[in-house]
Amino acid sequence: MLPKDWTGREMKRLAIVGLSKNAGKTTVLNHLSGAAVSRSLPAGLVSIGVDGEERDAWSGRPKPQVLVPEGAVVATAGPCLDVRAGNWEVLEELPVRSLLGQVFLARAVRPGTVKLAGICSAEEVDRVLEGFGRHGVRLALVDGAYDRKAAAHPIRSDGVILVVGASAGKTLEEVVRRTEEWVRIFSLPPCGDPLLEKAGKRAVLEGWTMGIAGEGIEPFPLSSLLVDRGKLSEAMGSRPWTALAVPGALTDRTLMLLAQCGCSFPLVLSSPTHAFFSLRTLRTFLRSGGEIRYLERPPLVGVAINPVSPEGGAFDPREMKRRMARVCRPVPVTDVIRDGFDGLHLMPWRWDGVH
Amino acid sequence: MFIDEQTKQHLLWADVLRGFRPRTPMGRKAWERFSPFLPGQEREWEEVLAEQERLRKAAEGDPDWGHRIDACLSRVPDVLPLFPLLRGKQSPGVSGWFQLKGFLWQVKNLGERLREKGLQTLLSEVEPDLCPTLLRRLNPDSPLTPAFSLVSAFDERLGILRGRLERLDRRIREEREALTRRIAEEYGVRPNRWGEWVVDRRSDVSRRMAEDRRLRLVRESAFDRVFAPVLSPEGEGRMEERSELEARLEAVEREVLEALAADFAPHVPALERAAEAVARFDLQWSRMEAARKWQGCRPRLSAGPIRVAGGVHPAVAERLREEGSRFTPVDIRVDKGVTVIIGPNMGGKTMVLRTLGLIVALAQHGFFVPAARCELPLVSFVSGVMGDGQDARAGLSTFGAEVKRVAEWFGKKGGLLLIDEIGRGTNPVEGAALSAAVTAHLAQSDHWAVHVTHYAEVLEVAGIRRYRTAGLRDAERDRGRDDWASRMDFRLIPLAEGEGVPHQALLIAEAMGMPRGIVEEARRWIAGAPGSAAAERLAGGGRETGKCRKRGGVLPWRSGPRG
Numbered sequence: 001m002l003p004k005d006w007t008g009r010e011m012k013r014l015a016i017v018g019l020s021k022n023a024g025k026t027t028v029l030n031h032l033s034g035a036a037v038s039r040s041l042p043a044g045l046v047s048i049g050v051d052g053e054e055r056d057a058w059s060g061r062p063k064p065q066v067l068v069p070e071g072a073v074v075a076t077a078g079p080c081l082d083v084r085a086g087n088w089e090v091l092e093e094l095p096v097r098s099l100l101g102q103v104f105l106a107r108a109v110r111p112g113t114v115k116l117a118g119i120c121s122a123e124e125v126d127r128v129l130e131g132f133g134r135h136g137v138r139l140a141l142v143d144g145a146y147d148r149k150a151a152a153h154p155i156r157s158d159g160v161i162l163v164v165g166a167s168a169g170k171t172l173e174e175v176v177r178r179t180e181e182w183v184r185i186f187s188l189p190p191c192g193d194p195l196l197e198k199a200g201k202r203a204v205l206e207g208w209t210m211g212i213a214g215e216g217i218e219p220f221p222l223s224s225l226l227v228d229r230g231k232l233s234e235a236m237g238s239r240p241w242t243a244l245a246v247p248g249a250l251t252d253r254t255l256m257l258l259a260q261c262g263c264s265f266p267l268v269l270s271s272p273t274h275a276f277f278s279l280r281t282l283r284t285f286l287r288s289g290g291e292i293r294y295l296e297r298p299p300l301v302g303v304a305i306n307p308v309s310p311e312g313g314a315f316d317p318r319e320m321k322r323r324m325a326r327v328c329r330p331v332p333v334t335d336v337i338r339d340g341f342d343g344l345h346l347m348p349w350r351w352d353g354v355h
Numbered sequence: 356m357f358i359d360e361q362t363k364q365h366l367l368w369a370d371v372l373r374g375f376r377p378r379t380p381m382g383r384k385a386w387e388r389f390s391p392f393l394p395g396q397e398r399e400w401e402e403v404l405a406e407q408e409r410l411r412k413a414a415e416g417d418p419d420w421g422h423r424i425d426a427c428l429s430r431v432p433d434v435l436p437l438f439p440l441l442r443g444k445q446s447p448g449v450s451g452w453f454q455l456k457g458f459l460w461q462v463k464n465l466g467e468r469l470r471e472k473g474l475q476t477l478l479s480e481v482e483p484d485l486c487p488t489l490l491r492r493l494n495p496d497s498p499l500t501p502a503f504s505l506v507s508a509f510d511e512r513l514g515i516l517r518g519r520l521e522r523l524d525r526r527i528r529e530e531r532e533a534l535t536r537r538i539a540e541e542y543g544v545r546p547n548r549w550g551e552w553v554v555d556r557r558s559d560v561s562r563r564m565a566e567d568r569r570l571r572l573v574r575e576s577a578f579d580r581v582f583a584p585v586l587s588p589e590g591e592g593r594m595e596e597r598s599e600l601e602a603r604l605e606a607v608e609r610e611v612l613e614a615l616a617a618d619f620a621p622h623v624p625a626l627e628r629a630a631e632a633v634a635r636f637d638l639q640w641s642r643m644e645a646a647r648k649w650q651g652c653r654p655r656l657s658a659g660p661i662r663v664a665g666g667v668h669p670a671v672a673e674r675l676r677e678e679g680s681r682f683t684p685v686d687i688r689v690d691k692g693v694t695v696i697i698g699p700n701m702g703g704k705t706m707v708l709r710t711l712g713l714i715v716a717l718a719q720h721g722f723f724v725p726a727a728r729c730e731l732p733l734v735s736f737v738s739g740v741m742g743d744g745q746d747a748r749a750g751l752s753t754f755g756a757e758v759k760r761v762a763e764w765f766g767k768k769g770g771l772l773l774i775d776e777i778g779r780g781t782n783p784v785e786g787a788a789l790s791a792a793v794t795a796h797l798a799q800s801d802h803w804a805v806h807v808t809h810y811a812e813v814l815e816v817a818g819i820r821r822y823r824t825a826g827l828r829d830a831e832r833d834r835g836r837d838d839w840a841s842r843m844d845f846r847l848i849p850l851a852e853g854e855g856v857p858h859q860a861l862l863i864a865e866a867m868g869m870p871r872g873i874v875e876e877a878r879r880w881i882a883g884a885p886g887s888a889a890a891e892r893l894a895g896g897g898r899e900t901g902k903c904r905k906r907g908g909v910l911p912w913r914s915g916p917r918g
Contacts, residue, residue, distance in 0.1 A: 031548055034548060035548070078448055078449075078450030078451065079448065079450075081448065081449050081450050082448030082449055082450060082451075084605070085448065085449040085505055085608050085609075085612060086504075086505045086513070086604065086605070086608040088449055088504060089502050089503070089504035090449055090450055090452075090453035090502060090503045090504065091502050093432050093450075093453070093454060093457065102450070104450050104453065106449075106450075107502075109504055110517075307576075307578070308576050314576035314577055314578060314579075315578075316577075316578050317578055317579060336547075336548075337547055337553055337581075338547065338553045338579075339547075340547060340548055
C-alpha cells in the first residue's frame with residue numbers, strides 16, 4: 001500500500017525540500033527510504049542539484065551519507081556506482097548528464113551507501129521518474145537541494161516535506177518566523193476556477209501576463225510587471241480587469257506596487273516556485289482585497305524538524321516542535337530523530353531492525 | 356574542401372539538415388568526420404544509395420519494423436571511450452560494463468531486425484558470433500538480460516563470501532535487536548529508526564542509561580543525550596570479521612572485473628568494427644529518414660550534365676507553406692561550362708541557384724534529394740558567390756570578396772559554381788564586362804557553372820546554355836495590383852533564340868508600391884536615352900526581343916559559336 005498524507009491522499013512521489021542548508025534533508029531521505037523498504041515499497045532515490053556528497057557543498061561540513069536499502073533504485077552518475085561495483089545491478093542509462101557524469105539507474109543488490117549525483121533540470125528529473133516507473137519503483141523520493149524548490153513542482157511530486165533545521169536561524173523565533181513564511185506562501189490556494197486556470201495556462205504558454213476582463217482573457221498591456229508605478233497604474237486602468245495571470249516570478253516590489261495600484265482581485269502564479277515575496281507584503285496585498293493562487297501546487301504533507309545544527313547549537317526539541325506545530329497547523333510536524341514519521345502518518349512506525 | 360561555410364550558409368544547409376540526426380553516439384561522431392562522395396567514388400556512392408532504397412522500401416512497407424529499428428539505434432550507448440581501456444586490459448567501472456553489454460544487446464537486436472527483412476548484409480562487418488559470445492560472458496547466469504551486475508556466477512568466491520556476509524549480518528542484526536528490545540523494555544523508551552535512544556538529558560532515564568554498560572553515549576546536546584547499544588565481545592568480534600569479509604569481497608570483485616577486462620581485450624578490434632558498422636548503418640538510416648521528410652528521390656549517375664526535375668528547397672518550401680504559398684519546382688539542365696539565368700528581380704533566380712546547389716551537395720553526401728528526378732556526375736566541390744560576401748576582417752568590399760573567390764576557382768577542377776550577379780558591386784560598364792569575361796572563361800573550363808545575371812552582355816558569350824525565369828504574368832492587365840507575388844511566375848524556361856534580357860524592374864517597383872510618378876519618370880528617362888529603340892518598348896512595359904543593347908564596341912567573345 002502506498003503511503004498517504006494526512007488528508008488520506010496516496011503518494012507515489014515525495015519531494016524533500018530544505019528551508020536552509022544543513023537542514024537535515026538527507027536524514028529525512030534515509031528515514032523515508034528505509035521505511036518504504038520495510039513496507040515492501042520499492043523506493044527510488046534521486047537528488048536535485050549537488051547532494052550525497054561527503055561534505056556539504058556550501059559549508060564544507062561532513063554530511064550524512066545516503067543509505068540505500070536492498071532493492072531500492074538510485075539515479076546517479078556512473079562513477080558513483082563504481083565505488084562499490086558489487087552492490088549494484090545497473091538497469092538503464094538515461095539521457096541525463098550530471099556534473100559527475102552520465103546518469104544511470106541502478107538497483108541495490110545489497111544495502112549500502114551512495115553519492116547521489118544531482119540532476120539539474122526539471123525535465124531531467126521527469127526522465128528519472130519515468131525511468132523509476134519502468135523499473136518497478138513504487139515510491140520516488142526526490143531530494144531537493146538547499147534553496148531549490150524545483151522538486152516541489154507538482155508534475156514531479158505528489159507531496160512535499162519541508163525540512164527545517166536549527167541552522168535556519170540564530171534564534172528559535174527566527175526559525176519559526178521563516179518557517180511560517182515559507183508554509184503560508186507555499187500553501188496559498190490553487191486556481192479553483194476554470195477561467196483563472198485557462199488564463200494561467202495561457203500566460204505560461206505565451207510567456208506574457210494575461211488579464212481577465214469580463215469573461216474574456218486578454219494580454220495585459222505590459223510584457224513585464226517590473227515597471228514603475230505610473231506605467232503599472234496606467235495598465236491597470238486600461239481595462240476593467242478582474243484577475244491577472246503572471247507567467248514568471250512575482251517579487252516583493254511588484255506585489256506592493258500592485259496593492260498600491262488598487263489590485264483587489266486574484267493573481268495567478270504558475271507555482272510556489274515563482275513566489276518571491278515576503279509574508280508581510282503578502283499580508284498587505286491580501287488586506288487590500290487581493291488574492292494569490294497557484295496554477296499548480298503539490299500539497300505540503302509534513303514538516304520535519306531538526307533541533308540540532310551541525311554548525312553548533314541546538315533548540316529545545318519539545319519547544320521547537322510545539323511552536324512549529326502551531327504555525328504549520330494543520331500540516332503535521334515531526335522530529336524524525338526522536339519520533340520517526342509517526343506524526344505525519346506517512347509511514348506507520350514498525351521496528352524492523354538495523355538498516 | 357567540398358563545400359565551404361559561406362556556401363553552406365547561402366544554401367541554408369543547416370536549416371535543411373536540422374531534421375537529420377544520427378541516433379547513435381558513433382553515428383554522430385562518424386557524421387562529424389564524414390566526407391562526401393567525390394569523383395572516383397561513384398561505385399561506393401551508388402552502393403550507399405542502393406542500400407537506402409532497400410531500407411526505405413522495408414520501412415515504408417512495415418512502419419512498426421521501422422520503429423523497432425529506431426528504438427534499437429536510439430538505445431545504443433557510447434562505448435567508444437571503453438575500447439582504449441579494454442585494449443590496455445584495464446577494467447571500466449560497472450556502468451561501463453553495462454554500456455558494453457547494452458551495445459552488444461542492441462547490435463544483436465539490430466541484426467535480428469534486419470534479418471527479418473533480408474537486410475542482414477547491412478551489418479555484415481559484425482562477426483556473427485560476437486554478440487552472443489560476449490553477451491554470455493557478461494551474463495554468466497541465465498537468462499540473458501540487458502542489466503549488468505557482478506552476479507556470483509562470475510566467480511564462485513563471490514557466492515561464498517556473500518553468503519558468509521549475509522549470515523554474519525543476520526546474526527549481528529539479531530543480537531542488536533534482542534539487546535534493543537531488552538533495553539527498551541527495561542527503560543520503557545522506544546528507540547528511533549537507527550536503534551538509538553534520544554532522551555531528555557535532565558531525565559532520570561538519561562542518568563540511568565549513562566550508567567548502563569550495555570549502552571554508549573553517541574552524542575549530546577544542551578537538551579538531549581543519544582545512546583546506542585554496545586555489542587557483546589562476541590558481537591564486536593563479528594563486526595571485525597564483517598569488515599574483513601567486506602574487504603575480501605571488494606578485492607574479489609575487483610579481480611573479477613580485471614579478469615573480465617583481460618578476457619575482452621582480444622575482442623576489441625572486432626568490437627571496433629561492430630561500432631563502425633553501427634555508425635555506418637545509423638548514417639544510412641538517418642539519411643533515409645531525413646530524405647523521407649522531403650520526399651527525396653534517388654539521384655542517378657550522369658555521364659555529363661546535371662539534370663534536376665521538380666527540384667525543391669525543403670527549408671524554403673517549408674517557410675512558404677507556413678505563409679500560405681508554395682515553392683515552384685525547379686527544372687534545369689546544367690552542362691559543363693556555363694549556364695546563364697536571366698530574369699526580373701525577385702523572379703526566383705537566386706532560389707534556382709540555392710536549390711540546385713543544395714540538391715547536388717545533398718546527393719554527394721549520400722542523401723536522396725528533394726526532387727522528382729535528378730541525375731548528376733560527382734563534382735569535386737560546390738562553391739557559390741551569392742549575396743553579400745563581404746569579409747569585414749579582411750577589409751574587402753562586396754566586389755573584392757567576389758573577385759577573390761572567383762579567382763580561386765580557376766585553379767581548381769570539376770566543381771559546381773553558383774554565381775549570383777557577379778560584377779553588380781561595381782560600376783555597370785566594368786561590371787558587365789567583367790561578368791561577361793568571367794562567363795567566357797568559365798565556358799571553356801572544367802566546371803559546371805550557373806550564372807544568374809541582369810547583364811545583357813553575358814548572353815553574348817558563346818557556348819553557353821541560357822534560361823530565364825518566367826517573371827510577371829499578364830503584366831499589362833494586372834499593372835497596379837498590390838499582390839505582386841501571385842502575379843510572379845517563378846518557372847525556369849529555356850531562353851529562345853534571339854531572346855534578350857527581360858525588363859520588368861519598373862513594373863515590379865510599381866507593383867510593390869513605388870509612387871507612380873517616379874515610375875513614369877523612370878520610363879521617360881529610358882525613353883529619352885540615346886539610341887534606344889528598345890527603350891520605347893521598355894517604357895511600355897514589354898520585353899526586349901531583339902539583340903541585346905550593347906554599351907561599347909564589338910566584344911571579343913561575340914564571334915564564337917552559339918550554344
